[in-house]
Each structure stands twice: as C-alpha cells, then as structure tokens.
Amino acid sequence: DAKTTQPPSMDCAEGRAANLPCNHSTISGNEYVYWYRQIHSQGPQYIIHGLKNNETNEMASLIITEDRKSSTLILPHATLRDTAVYYCIVRPLGDKVIFGPGTSLSVIP
Amino acid sequence: DARVTQTPRHKVTEMGQEVTMRCQPILGHNTVFWYRQTMMQGLELLAYFRNRAPLDDSGMPKDRFSAEMPDATLATLKIQPSEPRDSAVYFCASGLVLSAGSQQPQHFGDGTRLSIL
Numbered sequence: 001d002a003k004t005t006q007p008p009s010m011d012c013a014e015g016r017a018a019n020l021p022c023n024h025s026t027i028s029g030n031e032y033v034y035w036y037r038q039i040h041s042q043g044p045q046y047i048i049h050g051l052k053n054n055e056t057n058e059m060a061s062l063i064i065t066e067d068r069k070s071s072t073l074i075l076p077h078a079t080l081r082d083t084a085v086y087y088c089i090v091r092p093l094g095d096k097v098i099f100g101p102g103t104s105l106s107v108i109p
Numbered sequence: 110d111a112r113v114t115q116t117p118r119h120k121v122t123e124m125g126q127e128v129t130m131r132c133q134p135i136l137g138h139n140t141v142f143w144y145r146q147t148m149m150q151g152l153e154l155l156a157y158f159r160n161r162a163p164l165d166d167s168g169m170p171k172d173r174f175s176a177e178m179p180d181a182t183l184a185t186l187k188i189q190p191s192e193p194r195d196s197a198v199y200f201c202a203s204g205l206v207l208s209a210g211s212q213q214p215q216h217f218g219d220g221t222r223l224s225i226l
Contacts, residue, residue, distance in 0.1 A: 099154075
C-alpha cells in the first residue's frame with residue numbers, strides 16, 4: 001500500500017479557503033487518492049476521490065499534481081462545522097480503506 | 110440519504126460478557142467493513158466482506174472476535190468473552206464494488222461505543 005504523509009494539525013480562519021496537503025510519493029498507477037473526514041464523535045465521511053485529474057464536488061476540490069506524488073484538498077469557504085480530522089488515503093479502486101493519523105483541522109472564528 | 114445503521118449506539122457491560130454489534134449496510138451495497146477506533150491506535154480495519162463472503166479478517170483477534178453476514182442486510186461483530194481492552198468505538202461501513210472496476214465510496218455508520226468494565 002502507498003503511504004501518505006499529512007501535517008498533524010492546521011488552523012484556518014472561518015470563511016477562508018482551507019488547503020490540506022497530502023504527500024503520496026510511492027503511489028502506484030492504479031491507486032486513487034481518497035479524502036475522508038471525521039467530525040468529533042461521528043463516523044468518517046467520504047469527501048472526494050480522484051485518479052489524476054482534478055475533481056470538484058459540492059463539498060470540496062481535489063488538486064492532484066501531474067506526477068501524482070502529492071495532492072491538496074481545498075475547502076473553498078471553511079465554516080466552523082468543517083472542524084474535523086481529515087484523512088488522505090491512496091488505494092486501488094474497490095480496495096479496503098486504511099486510515100492514517102490524518103490532519104486535525106481547526107476552523108477559527 | 111441512505112445510511113449505514115449500527116446498533117446499539119452505546120453498550121456498557123462487564124468483562125467476560127458476550128457483546129454483539131449489528132450493522133445494516135446501505136441497500137444494494139455489496140461490501141461491508143468493520144473498524145475499531147481508540148485514542149491510541151486510531152482507526153483500525155478489523156474485517157471486511159464482499160457479497161457476504163469474508164475477504165480479510167487479519168486485523169481481528171481470532172480467539173475472541175467473530176464477524177458474520179447472515180444475510181445481505183445484516184452484519185454482526187461478536188466479542189466473546191469481552192475484555193476491558195476491547196473498549197472502543199466500533200464502526201461499520203458499506204460500499205459498492207462492481208466487477209467492471211467502478212465503485213461507490215465507503216459510507217460509515219455512527220458507530221457503537223463499547224465500554225467493558
């Protein structure tokens with residue numbers, strides 16, 4: 001399995017964009033980049049995933065570098081409800097999700 | 110929105126007792142996962158099933174834990190006998206994987222908070 005590296009914690013001002021980085025330098029050609037988040041005392045929530053193209057949905061945007069060795073999750077206008085632990089995971093399509101420690105994002109009023 | 114349903118939400122029991130946790134996956138999903146979360150270990154994958162068949166249970170202590178899918182709408186995780194170190198939040202997740210290589214991402218339930226005294 002490809003390993004990911006994320007900063008343990010980040011702060012973001014409410015209303016600003018939150019940019020969460022993830023390094024996955026050993027990613028294989030068939031592995032996708034997935035992002036989940038876990039709000040306190042809830043189950044993890046799927047956010048977005050992609051292979052090599054940038055992706056956008058109603059929650060966030062995912063920017064993957066051309067060499068696929070890193071990616072950035074962008075929450076365009078962070079709110080207090082976006083305070084959570086964000087997990088970046090790389091895995092083949094359909095394979096089990098293995099979680100690392102993630103990034104604890106604090107959105108500050 | 111369709112949801113993964115887990116019961117009970119909370120369970121407190123004494124060590125040595127049998128504990129059964131239940132999960133109702135999203136209708137139509139063919140893959141079910143069991144995770145355990147503690148402060149020390151984070152989220153750990155215990156086992157997962159596809160089309161009700163176990164694919165991987167290497168993360169599960171075999172002597173006391175067992176996972177089954179009696180039917181497509183029910184997954185169970187049992188601990189017998191339970192020990193204080195089993196105290197954790199247990200999450201179930203379901204997803205859809207198709208042979209053509211497409212899939213829908215995993216969706217998680219809100220977990221069972223287990224305390225073994």
